[in-house]
Amino acid sequence: MSFEETFDKFIDRREYDSAENALFSIVRIAFKAGWMADGGNPLLAQPVVQMVYRKSKEINKELIKTKLDTKDRN
Numbered sequence: 001m002s003f004e005e006t007f008d009k010f011i012d013r014r015e016y017d018s019a020e021n022a023l024f025s026i027v028r029i030a031f032k033a034g035w036m037a038d039g040g041n042p043l044l045a046q047p048v049v050q051m052v053y054r055k056s057k058e059i060n061k062e063l064i065k066t067k068l069d070t071k072d073r074n
Contacts, residue, residue: 010016032042 036042
C-alpha cells in the first residue's frame, strides 16, 4: 500500500475526527484565553447558516417551460 492510500485510510477513521476536534478545541480555548488576557471581549455567538425562504406571488413560466408547453408536440 502506498503512503497516500494508508494516510487516506487513517484520516477517514472516527478516531482521527475525534482527535482533530479535540485539537481544534484546545487551540480555540488557548486563543480565547490569550484574547481575554489581553482585555478583549468574547464575540457574541453568530448563526452559522441562515435559511431564507421567499414566497413569490408570481411564477416565471419561462423558467419552467417543458415540451408540453410548446405548440410542437411530437
